[in-house]
Amino acid sequence: MDLVTLTDIQAAAALIAPAVVRTPLLPQDDGLWLKPESLQRVGAFKIRGAYHALARLPEQVRARGVIAYSSGNHAQAVASAAALFGIKATIVIPDNAPAVKIEATRAHGAEVVLVPMPERESRARELAEATGATLVPPFDHPDVIAGQGTIGLEVLADLPDVATVLVPVSGGGLISGVAAAVKALRPSAAVVGVEPELAADAAESFRAGARVPWSPADRARTVADGLRAELSELTFAHLRAFVDDVVTVSEGEILDAVRVLARRARLVVEPTGAVAVAAHLKSPRPGKTVAVVTGGNVDPEVFARILSS
Amino acid sequence: MDLVTLTDIQAAAALIAPAVVRTPLLPQDDGLWLKPESLQRVGAFKIRGAYHALARLPEQVRARGVIAYSSGNHAQAVASAAALFGIKATIVIPDNAPAVKIEATRAHGAEVVLVPMPERESRARELAEATGATLVPPFDHPDVIAGQGTIGLEVLADLPDVATVLVPVSGGGLISGVAAAVKALRPSAAVVGVEPELAADAAESFRAGARVPWSPADRARTVADGLRAELSELTFAHLRAFVDDVVTVSEGEILDAVRVLARRARLVVEPTGAVAVAAHLKSPRPGKTVAVVTGGNVDPEVFARILSS
Numbered sequence: 001m002d003l004v005t006l007t008d009i010q011a012a013a014a015l016i017a018p019a020v021v022r023t024p025l026l027p028q029d030d031g032l033w034l035k036p037e038s039l040q041r042v043g044a045f046k047i048r049g050a051y052h053a054l055a056r057l058p059e060q061v062r063a064r065g066v067i068a069y070s071s072g073n074h075a076q077a078v079a080s081a082a083a084l085f086g087i088k089a090t091i092v093i094p095d096n097a098p099a100v101k102i103e104a105t106r107a108h109g110a111e112v113v114l115v116p117m118p119e120r121e122s123r124a125r126e127l128a129e130a131t132g133a134t135l136v137p138p139f140d141h142p143d144v145i146a147g148q149g150t151i152g153l154e155v156l157a158d159l160p161d162v163a164t165v166l167v168p169v170s171g172g173g174l175i176s177g178v179a180a181a182v183k184a185l186r187p188s189a190a191v192v193g194v195e196p197e198l199a200a201d202a203a204e205s206f207r208a209g210a211r212v213p214w215s216p217a218d219r220a221r222t223v224a225d226g227l228r229a230e231l232s233e234l235t236f237a238h239l240r241a242f243v244d245d246v247v248t249v250s251e252g253e254i255l256d257a258v259r260v261l262a263r264r265a266r267l268v269v270e271p272t273g274a275v276a277v278a279a280h281l282k283s284p285r286p287g288k289t290v291a292v293v294t295g296g297n298v299d300p301e302v303f304a305r306i307l308s309s
Numbered sequence: 310m311d312l313v314t315l316t317d318i319q320a321a322a323a324l325i326a327p328a329v330v331r332t333p334l335l336p337q338d339d340g341l342w343l344k345p346e347s348l349q350r351v352g353a354f355k356i357r358g359a360y361h362a363l364a365r366l367p368e369q370v371r372a373r374g375v376i377a378y379s380s381g382n383h384a385q386a387v388a389s390a391a392a393l394f395g396i397k398a399t400i401v402i403p404d405n406a407p408a409v410k411i412e413a414t415r416a417h418g419a420e421v422v423l424v425p426m427p428e429r430e431s432r433a434r435e436l437a438e439a440t441g442a443t444l445v446p447p448f449d450h451p452d453v454i455a456g457q458g459t460i461g462l463e464v465l466a467d468l469p470d471v472a473t474v475l476v477p478v479s480g481g482g483l484i485s486g487v488a489a490a491v492k493a494l495r496p497s498a499a500v501v502g503v504e505p506e507l508a509a510d511a512a513e514s515f516r517a518g519a520r521v522p523w524s525p526a527d528r529a530r531t532v533a534d535g536l537r538a539e540l541s542e543l544t545f546a547h548l549r550a551f552v553d554d555v556v557t558v559s560e561g562e563i564l565d566a567v568r569v570l571a572r573r574a575r576l577v578v579e580p581t582g583a584v585a586v587a588a589h590l591k592s593p594r595p596g597k598t599v600a601v602v603t604g605g606n607v608d609p610e611v612f613a614r615i616l617s618s
Contacts, residue, residue, distance in 0.1 A: 043575050267348075267576070303571070303613075304617045308610060
């Protein structure tokens with residue numbers, strides 16, 4: 001299977017530059033640097049992969065529009081990228097997604113189709129077939145992986161002697177790209193995936209050396225609602241090739257990390273976005289550590305409750 | 310009176326680079342870009358001026374330590390800068406300052422002296438006299454102004470065709486430096502100060518063409534606790550030379566801006582840090598606008614209450 005290369009990721013960096021914020025590394029007091037992707041215009045790193053996937057489409061194909069299915073941040077990213085290209089986006093969202101994510105997707109001018117969770121992929125495929133629009137998958141595509149991998153390039157540019165990069169894992173698109181970039185540029189740096197204990201299928205798969213399925217119901221238990229997907233064949237191949245370990249954090253550790261990020265880094269972070277920091281707080285590693293803070297799309301009332309609890 | 314020059318500010322940028330985060334401009338949807346200085350290691354832009362002031366001291370003078378009096382963010386900035394230089398900092402803080410700011414100052418290794426608000430400056434001067442340490446003023450010093458002015462350089466580098474830069478005004482150190490940089494590089498850009506209606510002494514002074522004193526009690530009414538100082542002769546001279554207007558916002562508009570920043574920009578911002586955004590929301594100007602988001606040091610419980618109200 002062809003894996004995404006450093007060259008792919010470097011080409012992606014040039015293509016996505018107009019659409020993404022060049023996020024800084026934020027130094028913390030204890031050997032930790034944050035990569036705050038919550039500051040992207042859609043509040044999450046997903047704009048990198050989505051914009052790159054659209055930029056790579058032939059113009060006449062792109063003009064027929066794009067479709068995505070997503071529990072949230074990928075939806076906003078595809079909607080925002082489509083708006084930047086001036087094309088139509090149709091987003092299929094599970095009807096139990098957080099309201100803030102649905103509203104934000106509509107605010108980008110996308111048409112939103114709400115369906116029961118199990119039907120989202122099939123409905124998206126039907127719509128693509130019927131309209132000629134291109135389906136942009138949330139993680140299982142080399143262009144999406146290469147776009148997310150630009151985070152790895154930026155980390156190495158800003159902190160060349162990084163020892164460990166902590167990356168949340170759900171479908172695995174982010175860690176696939178980041179690990180491909182980091183291992184090409186600095187093989188001695190460790191790339192470590194982080195999952196909730198309640199959705200630890202990637203950790204189990206990594207240890208088993210083969211993908212171990214967890215039921216959607218099991219994966220849906222965690223408060224980290226962006227970490228409920230499972231690895232694809234493509235992303236698992238990247239994990240096997242480039243990733244050093246996958247560790248897990250508890251629900252309480254995730255919420256503690258949200259509070260620490262608000263207080264010490266002045267960032268509004270969704271629980272999903274805080275898991276890498278949770279792993280650092282639980283068990284710091286020697287040397288300079290970077291935690292990718294993936295997103296900040298949380299209902300303000302929910303965020304206020306987490307801060308007050 | 311000698312005003313701070315572009316050359317001074319460019320020299321400051323080189324000196325402070327090791328200590329400050331090169332904050333990005335964050336594009337919003339409505340012609341607004343945010344300059345999120347809340348992401349600095351002390352949670353506020355004040356590290357720029359404080360670190361620069363320390364960097365400019367002769368080494369044998371700096372070794373005797375530094376003293377500051379501050380209602381908050383300047384205290385943390387001097388404490389953090391002193392820690393980076395490995396020297397002692399003594400910080401005189403009014404005994405009614407927010408707990409989060411006092412704790413954060415101590416966390417940087419500084420000695421904290423709590424005094425009643427009216428005594429803070431005199432006590433700081435006594436301590437400096439007694440110990441040989443250097444007093445680092447919060448705004449009334451060319452080195453502090455030049456350090457804050459580096460924000461203006463970065464704004465112009467990232468958005469060369471900016472039309473308006475909105476800057477909170479308290480003692481005026483920030484707007485003095487930013488305006489000196491912006492007007493030197495792009496005279497057609499407007500630099501506009503923003504104050505709370507309840508502490509609008511700079512706006513009144515700007516219109517009168519002479520400093521108009523407001524009582525400390527009057528200036529203390531606003532929720533924006535970092536905007537209760539008054540202009541010095543030096544900063545007022547910069548305002549007269551470089552600033553186009555000073556506008557005001559209400560307490561409600563300030564709190565609305567805090568909520569908007571949490572929801573749309575995923576930033577934890579203190580009320581003081583939100584006034585420039587409040588001015589944009591109240592009355593947007595034509596062309597590209599930058600709002601300087603000055604700080605994010607707010608008690609999490611207070612922040613949660615603002616979000617929930």
